[in-house]
Amino acid sequence: MRAGGTERRDRVNDLRAIIAEQRRTIRRLEAALKKQPGEPVPARCARCGCEKLYKNGMTSIHLKRILNIDRNGFEYRIPVQKFVCVNCGAGAHLKGPPALYHWIVRIAGERK
Numbered sequence: 001m002r003a004g005g006t007e008r009r010d011r012v013n014d015l016r017a018i019i020a021e022q023r024r025t026i027r028r029l030e031a032a033l034k035k036q037p038g039e040p041v042p043a044r045c046a047r048c049g050c051e052k053l054y055k056n057g058m059t060s061i062h063l064k065r066i067l068n069i070d071r072n073g074f075e076y077r078i079p080v081q082k083f084v085c086v087n088c089g090a091g092a093h094l095k096g097p098p099a100l101y102h103w104i105v106r107i108a109g110e111r112k
């Protein structure tokens with residue numbers, strides 16, 4: 001009976017360790033979802049109007065298209081943050097100069 005009690009205690013300790021690890025993962029993922037101060041986010045979903053959008057990976061878009069200019073030297077693609085609507089799941093990204101934000105932040109990070 002005594003051995004059984006020790007095994008159960010070990011199992012409980014193992015499960016507590018697993019839960020603690022999962023809590024750390026949740027905190028890390030929540031921090032990643034949370035927008036940074038000053039970080040631009042689309043005001044609302046174009047499909048349903050919901051104002052809650054989460055970051056959802058990166059895409060790349062031609063700089064010419066983002067800035068709506070037709071000039072030489074703007075033919076390359078830059079990384080642009082993608083967002084997803086919490087309500088309807090539609091994808092979104094920033095338009096115009098705010099779409100440059102994540103590219104600039106990335107460049108600034110690489111130069112540190």
Ligand SMILES: [Zn+2]
Nearest residue numbers: 045048085088
């Ligand atoms: Zn939506």
